[in-house]
Amino acid sequence: MPNVYIEETPDGKYQVKVRGNPIPVAETPTQREAEEKVKQLYPGVHPDVERVRHTDKGKPDQWRGK
Numbered sequence: 001m002p003n004v005y006i007e008e009t010p011d012g013k014y015q016v017k018v019r020g021n022p023i024p025v026a027e028t029p030t031q032r033e034a035e036e037k038v039k040q041l042y043p044g045v046h047p048d049v050e051r052v053r054h055t056d057k058g059k060p061d062q063w064r065g066k
Helices: 031-041
Strands: 004-007 014-019 026-028 046-051 061-063
Touching: 004 031, 014 031, 026 031
Parallel strands: 004 046
Antiparallel strands: 004 014, 014 026, 046 061
């Protein structure tokens, strides 16, 4: 089963990436659409989603499971 990640780009879109492949598998305008794309492409895989990195509460872990 591949490790799949959803990352936010600087322009506010979301990319679906597979570990070990620097080229995004898909790019969508919303996080929800990126999650749906993962379900379509990789049934049964739960992607890791990038978190907001800096908040007033400190710096949380970069990734969270979905």
